[in-house]
Amino acid sequence: MLSPEENHARALLGASRAYAQRAVELLCKDARLRDRVPLPLRPAIAAEIDRFHLFLIFSSLRDKEHRDRSFFERVHDSLRALFVETETRRLLSLREELAGVPEGRRIWEDLRPERDPLEPYYGSFDDGGKTLESSPFAIVARRVSDRFFREDAPVAYDLVLSIALDTADRLTQEVDNVDEGTGA
Numbered sequence: 569m570l571s572p573e574e575n576h577a578r579a580l581l582g583a584s585r586a587y588a589q590r591a592v593e594l595l596c597k598d599a600r601l602r603d604r605v606p607l608p609l610r611p612a613i614a615a616e617i618d619r620f621h622l623f624l625i626f627s628s629l630r631d632k633e634h635r636d637r638s639f640f641e642r643v644h645d646s647l648r649a650l651f652v653e654t655e656t657r658r659l660l661s662l663r664e665e666l667a668g669v670p671e672g673r674r675i676w677e678d679l680r681p682e683r684d685p686l687e688p689y690y691g692s693f694d695d696g697g698k699t700l701e702s703s704p705f706a707i708v709a710r711r712v713s714d715r716f717f718r719e720d721a722p723v724a725y726d727l728v729l730s731i732a733l734d735t736a737d738r739l740t741q742e743v744d745n746v747d748e749g750t751g752a
Contacts, residue, residue: 573639576746577646581654583742584621588614591731595712600723605716608665612679613716615658617728620708622651623689624736628743643746655685679715705732 570578592614595601605613629644662679666672682688688711692704700706709729717724 571642571646573642574646576643577650580625580643580647580742580746581622581650583739584618584625585614587621587735587738588618591617591728591735594731595724595727598723598727601717601720601727604720604724606669608669609675609679609716611658611665612662613712615655615662616712616715617708617732619655619685620689620704620732621735621739622647623686623704624739625743626686627693628740629746632743632746640746700729705729705736708732 592610595613596605596610625647626644629640629647632640659680663676666676669675688707689704692702692707706729709725709732712728713721713724
């Protein structure tokens with residue numbers, strides 16, 4: 569049986585994945601972007617957005633530690649362990665998927681995340697209060713639009729930014745609903 573912290577971590581990871589998948593669906597439904605991303609790359613877009621979501625969740629959990637430091641630290645640690653496991657599987661799957669694409673090796677080099685996939689977001693809330701362009705919302709919008717929608721980057725940027733801002737509120741609410749006494 570899972571602990572309440574592990575249940576919360578799984579629920580938060582599930583919410584992050586669901587919102588990331590929904591973001592990809594919204595991007596692919598947009599008439600201007602619909603045919604721009606080949607099917608094998610869509611999971612990579614979802615992964616990039618999921619990393620942003622997890623950064624938001626980790627940040628929100630840290631903000632909650634004043635309520636019960638040890639409980640929220642354990643939720644954070646459980647979520648981090650799940651994230652590492654998920655990220656490893658995701659990268660292996662992407663590499664295998666790209667092996668069947670003609671320019672797969674080049675695409676892998678372009679899309680492979682940093683050693684720490686959350687690194688691009690570190691410090692962004694510190695600077696994010698100054699301008700939207702330095703916020704984590706703009707960072708994910710730039711990363712997705714530049715990496716996956718090069719020719720249509722401005723259109724993709726605006727759409728990803730809008731989705732990121734909307735999703736952030738929803739994910740923050742998910743973290744706010746974490747209650748020490750429940751398992752979900």
